[in-house]
Amino acid sequence: CRECETMIRDFCLEGKLDAALWLRNKLIANGYIPDLVTHNHLVNGFCKAGHLEKADFLVREMLDHGPFPNCVTFNTFIKGYCLKGDMKKALSLFWSMPEHSIRPNKITYNILLHALCKNGSVEDARNFLEEILDDGCEKKPVDIIASTIMMDYCFKNGDTVEALQYWMKMSRQGRRTDVVAYNVLIHGFCLSHDVKLGFSVFGQMLKSGILPDACTCNTFVSHFCKIGRFDEAWNILVSMLSMGVAPDWITPKMIIEGLCVHGDVVKANELLHLMLESSIVPEPRVWNALIHGYGKCGEVDAALWIKDLMVNS
RNA sequence: GGUAGCCUGUUCC
Numbered sequence: 001c002r003e004c005e006t007m008i009r010d011f012c013l014e015g016k017l018d019a020a021l022w023l024r025n026k027l028i029a030n031g032y033i034p035d036l037v038t039h040n041h042l043v044n045g046f047c048k049a050g051h052l053e054k055a056d057f058l059v060r061e062m063l064d065h066g067p068f069p070n071c072v073t074f075n076t077f078i079k080g081y082c083l084k085g086d087m088k089k090a091l092s093l094f095w096s097m098p099e100h101s102i103r104p105n106k107i108t109y110n111i112l113l114h115a116l117c118k119n120g121s122v123e124d125a126r127n128f129l130e131e132i133l134d135d136g137c138e139k140k141p142v143d144i145i146a147s148t149i150m151m152d153y154c155f156k157n158g159d160t161v162e163a164l165q166y167w168m169k170m171s172r173q174g175r176r177t178d179v180v181a182y183n184v185l186i187h188g189f190c191l192s193h194d195v196k197l198g199f200s201v202f203g204q205m206l207k208s209g210i211l212p213d214a215c216t217c218n219t220f221v222s223h224f225c226k227i228g229r230f231d232e233a234w235n236i237l238v239s240m241l242s243m244g245v246a247p248d249w250i251t252p253k254m255i256i257e258g259l260c261v262h263g264d265v266v267k268a269n270e271l272l273h274l275m276l277e278s279s280i281v282p283e284p285r286v287w288n289a290l291i292h293g294y295g296k297c298g299e300v301d302a303a304l305w306i307k308d309l310m311v312n313s
Numbered sequence: 314g315g316u317a318g319c320c321u322g323u324u325c326c
Contacts, residue, residue, distance in 0.1 A: 213324095
């Protein structure tokens, strides 16, 4: 019945949760119990759709009749409550894990850390982190993702000093910092309007053999668009392309919208075609920005032409 | 003994 389980999984991924649940119930009625991973897909589907009552029902059934939930089940379920902003419930689930003899893993901690930063405060997250570290043996190195989460939210709250402490701890531990950690650091410097530092971090990143990605590019581009330096933003995009970084639709979106607002529709149009050549099709609002941009300076023909282009893309 | 699918961090809005 591997095929039925694959079907349930695909239904979940496509958001067809009713069908997925129906098939699961059907199989059980016929005496076959879908395996744990399949159940986890169902829980995940319900959580992502915000139907936590259904996820809750499913997890209860799993506890009572199997397949017995594992750490992934709880991670998924906890994240569901985090997305709803219900940290009380998320934390109580976390603390209930030992009752079921399920051990939380790094991912569990990171889900909660992230949500505590987002829905609560960095303070709450810091306390939680300390609690976790105290719990086990000493000198446990902090997970790189956990450090990145903390660093990110410290920057976002304007606490640069603490953010950098997380960064230094990370690099001191000799753990391999990755592209996301660098992106967060660069973004942090851009937030405090210190692009120069951002660039020097970027250089450091290249030196340690870590390749930039679309986020790295977008972080710089976003910064330059915000201060109205579209020439610089454009240069970033071009040099990233030459480094082999594949831009996503966010990159052109920022520059095109910015250029249109500032009245340089011609340049925006040029960029649009560049992206279309790389078969990157922008969002509707990017097209709107261009159409509106041409309309604003009275070039109705050009506006209509863009509209045709949009329909054909 | 080998093998598969599920859960965590960064950029625009």
